[in-house]
Amino acid sequence: MIGKGAYLRELTAATLQMNSVTVGKELEGSSPPSVFIGSWNYPDVYAGPMIAPMHGDTSVMDMPESWICGNKTQEEIIGYRLNLVRGKHQVNARNLDDRFIEKLQEISLSDSSLESEIQFTNVPTGQSFSEEHTPFGPSAPVERFDIETGRWDRNLEKVYYDTDLNAREAVTDLHRKGLPFSSIQKAFSTGVMGRGPARHLVPTRWSITACDTLIGDNLLKEVKKCPVIDSFRVHEFSSLNNNYAVILMPTGWQYEWSEAFLHVLASEEYVFSDHEGTRKKTEYSPLGGCYYSCKMAVLEALAQEQKQAGAIVVREALHGYVPLGVFNVRENVRAALRQTATEFEDIRSALTHISETFTLPVQRFIDEGELLRTMLRQRQSTLNDFLPAAR
Numbered sequence: 001m002i003g004k005g006a007y008l009r010e011l012t013a014a015t016l017q018m019n020s021v022t023v024g025k026e027l028e029g030s031s032p033p034s035v036f037i038g039s040w041n042y043p044d045v046y047a048g049p050m051i052a053p054m055h056g057d058t059s060v061m062d063m064p065e066s067w068i069c070g071n072k073t074q075e076e077i078i079g080y081r082l083n084l085v086r087g088k089h090q091v092n093a094r095n096l097d098d099r100f101i102e103k104l105q106e107i108s109l110s111d112s113s114l115e116s117e118i119q120f121t122n123v124p125t126g127q128s129f130s131e132e133h134t135p136f137g138p139s140a141p142v143e144r145f146d147i148e149t150g151r152w153d154r155n156l157e158k159v160y161y162d163t164d165l166n167a168r169e170a171v172t173d174l175h176r177k178g179l180p181f182s183s184i185q186k187a188f189s190t191g192v193m194g195r196g197p198a199r200h201l202v203p204t205r206w207s208i209t210a211c212d213t214l215i216g217d218n219l220l221k222e223v224k225k226c227p228v229i230d231s232f233r234v235h236e237f238s239s240l241n242n243n244y245a246v247i248l249m250p251t252g253w254q255y256e257w258s259e260a261f262l263h264v265l266a267s268e269e270y271v272f273s274d275h276e277g278t279r280k281k282t283e284y285s286p287l288g289g290c291y292y293s294c295k296m297a298v299l300e301a302l303a304q305e306q307k308q309a310g311a312i313v314v315r316e317a318l319h320g321y322v323p324l325g326v327f328n329v330r331e332n333v334r335a336a337l338r339q340t341a342t343e344f345e346d347i348r349s350a351l352t353h354i355s356e357t358f359t360l361p362v363q364r365f366i367d368e369g370e371l372l373r374t375m376l377r378q379r380q381s382t383l384n385d386f387l388p389a390a391r
Contacts, residue, residue, distance in 0.1 A: 004272045004287055007261065008131045012323055014265055020082040020127045020137035021053060027085060029053045031114045031147070032062035033107040036086055036136065037189050039203035043094060047201060048087035048142055049107055051116045058113045064134060064327035065180045068335050074240045074322060078135060081324075085124050086139035093201040096191055101201065103147055108186040109160060111153040119144040132205045132289050134325040155179055156187050163196035170194065171211055172218040181330065185211045205289070208326060212292040217280070219299035224253055226308040232344040233309075234353055237336035240328060241320040244313070244336045245354045246298065249347065249375065251310035252278060255298070256371035257291050260316040260360045269360070273368040293330035301337035312372050314365050316358055347375050 034050035052058045060066060061080040091098050096105075107114060124138035152160075155177055159170045170193035174184045189207035191199045202210065233248040256275035261268065274285045285291035298311045313333060344350040355362045366372050 002270065004270075007268075007270055008323060011261075011265060012129050012131070015129045015322055018078060018082060018127065021085065023053050023085055023124055023138065025120050025123055025140075027051060027053055027118050027120070028055075029085075029116060030055050030058045031107055031116050032058045032060075032084075033110045033112075033114050033150075033186075034062040034084060035104045035107050035186060035190055035204075036133075037093075037201050037203045037207070038088070039205055042203060043200070044090060044092055045201065045203060046088040047091050047101065047104060048089050048139075049104065049116060049118070049145065049147070050084040050086050050136055051118055052083050053085065054083075055115065056113065062134070062182065063180065064182055064325070064331055067327075068239055068331040074320070074324075077240075077324060078322065081135040082127055082137040084136045085118075086128075086136050087118050087120065087142040087145060088139055089142045089145075091201070093191075096199055096201075100142075100145065101190070103145060105160075105190045105192050106147060106150065106152075108190040109152040109156045109192060110150040111156075112150060114150045115148040117144075117146045118142060129323050130205070130325060131323040132326055133208065134327060135323075153179070153183065156183070156192065159187065160192045163199075165193070165195070167194035167198075168214050168218075171214045175215045175218075181211065181215075182327070209289040209292050212289065212296040212326075212330070216292060216296035216299050219296070219303045220253065220280075223299055223302045223308050226302070226306050228252060229307050229309045232347055232350045233341035234344065234350050235336045235339050235341050236354075236357065237332055237339055238357075239332055239335070240324070241318045241322075242328070242332060243316045243318070243358055244332050245315075245358070246333060246336050247312040247314075247347070247350050247354075248298075248302075248341070249310035249312065251375075253308055254278060254310040254371060255295055256312045256369050257285075257287060257294050258312070258314045258365050258369045258372070259287070259290070260314075260364065261321070262316055262359055263319045264317055264321050269364075271360070271364050271368045273365070273370070275369070275371040277371075289326040290329040293326040294333050297330050297333035297337065300334070310371075310375075312369065312375070314354065314358070314362075314369075316360050318359060347372075
């Protein structure tokens, strides 16, 4: 079977038919605020601002936390993103004294949209869609770039000036204080946190997974100290041509993420799955950043409730689905966990319930999900222990 990475590359290529905003070599507009750090040729990467050809408050264009709960349509989200023009300038990730990088840091620290002026070496073209990062519109190398002086977010400003605070503590402290994930991630990416000499730019794609992982690991320490729930719960949510179901189980922490792509391109039906037990996964998941985004969202909800549970999360992407970045998983799972749960006595009843709303037969998730199969076997074994012996 085709791997998830290969399938998503094929899907992304098919998506590149949408129209981006058209701009010239000079652009005056507002940055949401938004920056993008590429990963190619690291540590000599292409970094730059993302600017909309409009003035005023453009924050919604780079605030994924507001899209799902705000009932934004897929077309609205894509419209926001393809109106963002990316400037590119090659820098060394560790040379934070570079004035261009300092401007990017000022953007990531800002608490509001920033008026910006940019001149490109040529007319920006193209667009970018990815399962890892949110889409953006045309891009071009930067010849000149200026931003207005803005007001910094107070919590980010404290982190910036505290050069004795390591990045792990900075990320988890900011999350505990309620800063949006996107704000934390942008600051992490532009190297404004961490112990002084260790600070450096982190490519956007890497920084998203790093922040999900740092926050998730910190939450897991707390969740493992909490009492285990006493029944099977199913939380459900659907949006942006996706269905999600979060199964919380009365066990210690263990986790599985399974996702299906059904007839998105043609007649394909692919199911991908990965899991971890009581010990943390040591190798990077073949399912990419969404594995960690989902895990963080589940642990966030459990920590808030002060409960512990095992979690099996299933998702199906249907015809019309477009790769929009791992925020799609994080925010939809968060939304699912805000819904009132349906409770069940066993996992089979929970799966029967899910089968009533999902397009894909749940057996396909069972076939691919090792943890799901294990739970079904364990529950069957437990049931058999109480049955009278055959005579």
